[in-house]
Amino acid sequence: MTATDRSPVATSSAPGGFVKSVVELDRVVIRLAGDSGDGMQLTGNRFTSETASFGNDLSTLPNFPAEIRAPTGTLPGVSSFQLHFADHDIMTPGDAPDVLVAMNPAALKANLVDLPGGGLLIVDADQFTPRNLAKVGYATNPLEDGSLESWQTVSVPLTSMTLDALADSGLGKKESERSKNMFTLGLLSWMYHRPTEGTIRFLERTFRRKPEIAAANIAAFRAGYNYGETTEAFAVSYEIKPAPMAPGRYRNISGNQALSLGLVAAGQRSGLPIFLGAYPITPASDILHELSKHKAFGVRTFQAEDEIAGVAAAIGASFGGALGITTTSGPGISLKSEAIGLAVMTELPLVVIDVQRGGPSTGLPTKTEQSDLLQAMFGRNGEAPLPVIAPRSPGDCFDAAIEACRIALTYRTPVILLSDGYLANGAEPWPVPAIDALPDLTRAVRFATEPNGEDGEFLPYLRDPETLARPWAIPGTAGMQHRIGGLEKADKTGNISYDAANHDFMVRTRQAKIDGIAASLPPTEVDDPEGPDGEKARVAVIGWGSTYGPIGAACRRIRASGRSVAQIHLRHLNPMPADLGDILRRYDRVVCPEMNLGQLAMLLRAKYLVDVESHTQVRGLPFRASELAAVLQETIDRAAARGNGELQ
Amino acid sequence: MTTAPHRHDLGMPGSPIDAAIAASVVTQGEKQTALKAKDMKTDQEVRWCPGCGDYVILNAVQSFLPSLGIAREDMVIVSGIGCSSRFPYYMNTYGMHSIHGRAPAIATGLAASRPDLSVWVVTGDGDALSIGGNHLIHTLRRNVNLTILLFNNRIYGLTKGQYSPTSEVGKVTKSTPMGSLDHPFNPVSLAIGADATFVGRAMDSDRKGLTDVLRQAAEHQGTSLVEIYQNCNIFNDGAFDLLKDPTTGPMWSIPLVHGEPLVFGPDGASCVVRDEFGGLRIAETNQVDASEIVVHDAHRQDPSYAFALSRLSSQDLRYTPMGVFRSVQKPTYDAMMAEQLHVAATQQPADLDALLAGSDTWTVKA
Numbered sequence A: 001m002t003a004t005d006r007s008p009v010a011t012s013s014a015p016g017g018f019v020k021s022v023v024e025l026d027r028v029v030i031r032l033a034g035d036s037g038d039g040m041q042l043t044g045n046r047f048t049s050e051t052a053s054f055g056n057d058l059s060t061l062p063n064f065p066a067e068i069r070a071p072t073g074t075l076p077g078v079s080s081f082q083l084h085f086a087d088h089d090i091m092t093p094g095d096a097p098d099v100l101v102a103m104n105p106a107a108l109k110a111n112l113v114d115l116p117g118g119g120l121l122i123v124d125a126d127q128f129t130p131r132n133l134a135k136v137g138y139a140t141n142p143l144e145d146g147s148l149e150s151w152q153t154v155s156v157p158l159t160s161m162t163l164d165a166l167a168d169s170g171l172g173k174k175e176s177e178r179s180k181n182m183f184t185l186g187l188l189s190w191m192y193h194r195p196t197e198g199t200i201r202f203l204e205r206t207f208r209r210k211p212e213i214a215a216a217n218i219a220a221f222r223a224g225y226n227y228g229e230t231t232e233a234f235a236v237s238y239e240i241k242p243a244p245m246a247p248g249r250y251r252n253i254s255g256n257q258a259l260s261l262g263l264v265a266a267g268q269r270s271g272l273p274i275f276l277g278a279y280p281i282t283p284a285s286d287i288l289h290e291l292s293k294h295k296a297f298g299v300r301t302f303q304a305e306d307e308i309a310g311v312a313a314a315i316g317a318s319f320g321g322a323l324g325i326t327t328t329s330g331p332g333i334s335l336k337s338e339a340i341g342l343a344v345m346t347e348l349p350l351v352v353i354d355v356q357r358g359g360p361s362t363g364l365p366t367k368t369e370q371s372d373l374l375q376a377m378f379g380r381n382g383e384a385p386l387p388v389i390a391p392r393s394p395g396d397c398f399d400a401a402i403e404a405c406r407i408a409l410t411y412r413t414p415v416i417l418l419s420d421g422y423l424a425n426g427a428e429p430w431p432v433p434a435i436d437a438l439p440d441l442t443r444a445v446r447f448a449t450e451p452n453g454e455d456g457e458f459l460p461y462l463r464d465p466e467t468l469a470r471p472w473a474i475p476g477t478a479g480m481q482h483r484i485g486g487l488e489k490a491d492k493t494g495n496i497s498y499d500a501a502n503h504d505f506m507v508r509t510r511q512a513k514i515d516g517i518a519a520s521l522p523p524t525e526v527d528d529p530e531g532p533d534g535e536k537a538r539v540a541v542i543g544w545g546s547t548y549g550p551i552g553a554a555c556r557r558i559r560a561s562g563r564s565v566a567q568i569h570l571r572h573l574n575p576m577p578a579d580l581g582d583i584l585r586r587y588d589r590v591v592c593p594e595m596n597l598g599q600l601a602m603l604l605r606a607k608y609l610v611d612v613e614s615h616t617q618v619r620g621l622p623f624r625a626s627e628l629a630a631v632l633q634e635t636i637d638r639a640a641a642r643g644n645g646e647l648q
Numbered sequence B: 001m002t003t004a005p006h007r008h009d010l011g012m013p014g015s016p017i018d019a020a021i022a023a024s025v026v027t028q029g030e031k032q033t034a035l036k037a038k039d040m041k042t043d044q045e046v047r048w049c050p051g052c053g054d055y056v057i058l059n060a061v062q063s064f065l066p067s068l069g070i071a072r073e074d075m076v077i078v079s080g081i082g083c084s085s086r087f088p089y090y091m092n093t094y095g096m097h098s099i100h101g102r103a104p105a106i107a108t109g110l111a112a113s114r115p116d117l118s119v120w121v122v123t124g125d126g127d128a129l130s131i132g133g134n135h136l137i138h139t140l141r142r143n144v145n146l147t148i149l150l151f152n153n154r155i156y157g158l159t160k161g162q163y164s165p166t167s168e169v170g171k172v173t174k175s176t177p178m179g180s181l182d183h184p185f186n187p188v189s190l191a192i193g194a195d196a197t198f199v200g201r202a203m204d205s206d207r208k209g210l211t212d213v214l215r216q217a218a219e220h221q222g223t224s225l226v227e228i229y230q231n232c233n234i235f236n237d238g239a240f241d242l243l244k245d246p247t248t249g250p251m252w253s254i255p256l257v258h259g260e261p262l263v264f265g266p267d268g269a270s271c272v273v274r275d276e277f278g279g280l281r282i283a284e285t286n287q288v289d290a291s292e293i294v295v296h297d298a299h300r301q302d303p304s305y306a307f308a309l310s311r312l313s314s315q316d317l318r319y320t321p322m323g324v325f326r327s328v329q330k331p332t333y334d335a336m337m338a339e340q341l342h343v344a345a346t347q348q349p350a351d352l353d354a355l356l357a358g359s360d361t362w363t364v365k366a
C-alpha cells in the first residue's frame, strides 16, 4: 500500500468478537480483473461512481480485449479495470495497482506481474479448479504452491458465497453465479468505506423489468459487504478522505461521454441542428450511442453503411446548414480521407472525431495510442491543411469538442479532433459547467442571405477579410443558388478553374486560412514554477492529448525531488500557437513524450528547428508517471551537468 | 407566383433548434416558382463532347423542372464524378459536384436534415454502380426522399473509354483488349433487389418518355431511381441504337404503362405472359389468350413482379422494358427521422443543464 500513514485511526469490534481496524490512506490503486463475461467493467464503473460521489479525486483505466466473449477462462479473455482514487488531486490511473482482485487463474496470470511485492491480492478461490488452472498453463495451484508468498494473498470463495447468499432467490446456479461481481463490489465497498445507496439505486434502475435479477444482485452486493464486516480474513478497512475540490457541482464523466455532451452543447450554443454520420467502430461507437439519445436537442444521428458514407452524409448536412459531424477511429479516418479533402475544397464546416487506437491497419482496437497525428495533419491528397486539436483528459473532451465546433463554424473548415482510447473510456470527476459560461457560437453562424458581388450576384468564394472564411449560403435561400465541388475553384466566383495562377493562389489561401486560426488562440500556458532557490527550469516537457496526466504526474515527482521542469501541453496541433517557437527556444532541452514514434517531435523540429528529444512508447497503454519522471530526471541532470561544465 | 408543393416543415416543428436555418431561408409565400427553362440555366459553358446524350437530358430536365412548381433555391443537385456529374454546374439551383461514388451518401445527409428541399442525385454507371455501389443500394433501401438520375452509357467516358459495370461481356476497350470478362449489372434489377420504392427507365433521346418518367420520379415520396440510357458518342457510340432505331426500336422495347396490358412490337405482335416458375416471358400475342397477357401494375408491393420484368431484357438490349417498373409507397427515412426528433422533444423537452449534470452529481461546498 502506498499509505503515507499506515497506523490505524480507529479500531472496532466486529460482530465475531475480533478486532477490526481502520487505516487512513491518501490514495489507492485497485485493479479488478476477470473474464470478459465476469462484468469487471460494470463493477469498475460502479466502484468509480461510488468513489466519485464520496468525493475522492479519481482516474480510471479500463482495459479489455477486442473479442466480445473470448473463450472463458483464457488469457485473451481477461478484462480489467484499474481505478486510482485519492484524498488529493491526481492525474493518472496509477502506474501499478496496490490491490489486485483476480476472479480466476487467467486474471491472476495476466495481471500479477503488475502487482508490486507486498501488494494485496484477493482471489476467488472457487475458480482455481484443475481445469481452469490447466487452461492457462498453471502446472500447480498457485494458491497452494507458495508462489504467491511475496504478496498479501487473501483467498476467498467468492463464487460459493454468492451462491449461498442467493440460495433462496429462486434463480438457477448459472444465473446466481453471475452476481459474484456484485458480491465482490460489496466486499470492496466495505473495505474502502464507499457509499452503497448509489449502487442499489443503479441495480434497481437497470433491472427495472427483471425485479428478481435486481433483487439477486442487491442481495449479493449486501452479502459481500456484510462478509467484509464479519470475516476474519479482512482485519483492516481503509479510509481515503474526500479530496479538496473547488466548490461546485460535480459528476463522474468518461471521455466519450464528455465529447458527446460537448457536441450537443455546441449545437445548442450555435443554434444549429447537429447531424452525426457514423459507422460503428471501437472505441468511438459510444459517441454514436450517446448522441442517438439526444434527439430532443435537434441531434440527428445517421448510422451509415460505411465510414465514407458517414462523413459524406455529414458534409451533405453541413451544406444544408447543419453542424455536420463524423466520429471514427484510425481505420475509419483512412477511409474518410478523400471526403475530408472535399470538405477542405468546398470549405464547409465539419467536425471529424478520431478516437485513436493502436495501429496500423486494424491494430489494437481496444488499446490506446497517439499515432494518427501525422495522418490527421497530412493524410489527404494535395495540399489539404486543416485544424487539428486534442483533448488532454476525459473531462476536457467536452471543451475540446466545443472548440472544434467553434473553429469549424468560424473558419468553414473540417477540423480533426484527436481523442484516444484511454481518454474515451477513462473517467474522472468533472465540474458541471454553467450553460451561460459556455462559448457563444452564434456569431460564427451567420448564413449568407444577400448577394455580395458588385453586380448583385452571389460570390461563394468571396472571403471574409479577417478569417478568410467563405460565405455559407444554404439551400432554400433565394437568389443565392451556387454550385460547389471538389474541382479547383476560381477565386471569388467559385467557378471551375484550371488556371495556373489561380490554383497557386487558392492553395496558398487555403493554407493561410488555417494558419490564421492561430490569431484566435490564447497565449500558450506554460506550467513553470520556480524551483526551491528561485531556480528556473532548463528543461521543458511538451506533450499533447492524453499524455497530459502522466506527464503532469511525472513533473510533480520531479519538482518534489527539488528539481525544476516546465510543462507545456498543446490543445492546438494545427495551427500551433503563435508564441510556441519562442517558448521552446527558452529552454536548454525540450522533451516530448508520445505514444507513437515521435510524431509531434517531428513536427516541432521541422517547424521551429528546436532539438526536441523524443521519448516514445507504443504499448497500447498510457505512460507510467514513474517512468516518465525517470526520463525527465535524467535529462534535467544531464542539462545541469552540462550547464556546470561537467560535461562537454 | 405559385407556391412550392414539396415544402415541409423544417424537420422539427415548433422547435427553436432550426431557427438559424429558418431565418435564412425565405418563407413559403414568397417563393418564386413560376419559372421557365431559361431560368434553370447558368452562365457556365456546357463542356460535354458535341453530340453527347447528356445535352439532350439536360435540355429535357431544364424544360420540365419548372413545371414541378418548386422554387430553384429549394432544389439541390448532388453529383459524383464522371461526365454526367458535371450536370449541377449547368443548373441554376444549389448544387454539389462531389467525389466519386459518394453523391447518394452526401444527398442522404442533406435530405435527412432538410426534408424541406427537393434533392436530386445525378450519377453514371461507373459512379453509381462501381465505386459507389454500396451507397446506392443503402440509399434505396432506406427510402430517403431523393431522386436519382443514373446516366447509363455503358462505358467510362471521362477516363477515356474503359468498360463499365454495365458493359456487355466481351466488350473490347482500352483496358480489355481481348474483351471484358465481368458480367454486367442491370441497374433496374439491382435497384429492385434493394427494394427501391420507385424505379424507372428512359431513353435520352425520347423527350416525352423521359419527361414522363422524371415527373413521376420527382413526385414520388422516397428514393426514386431513373436509369437513363445515354449515348456516349465518343467511346460507345450507338450503344442504344437497337432501341432508338425506328424499325428495331418498337420490336425490342416494351413500353410500361400502369394498368395497360404488356403488348409491344409492330402491330402488338409480342406480349408478356407469366411463365411456369412465377417469372415472366415473352410470347407472341396471337398464340396466347388475351387473359394470359400481364397487365402492368407498378404499385405491387411485392417486388418480385417488377424484378421479373427487369429480367426480360438481355445484355444486347432485346426486350427492354421502358417506363416505370415500380412505384410503391413507404414511409421515407427523412420524415421518420424528423418524427423521432419531434417525439423526443415532446416527451422530454431539451434541457441542456439537466443533460450536462446527468443522473449522479455531488456538490462541493465552499
Ligand code: SF4
Pocket (backbone or CB within 6 Å): B047, B048, B049, B051, B052, B053, B054, B083, B084, B153, B157, B158, B231, B232, B233, B234, B235
Ligand atoms: S466522353 Fe462520352 S459521355 Fe463523356 S461527354 Fe463525351 S460523349 Fe459524353
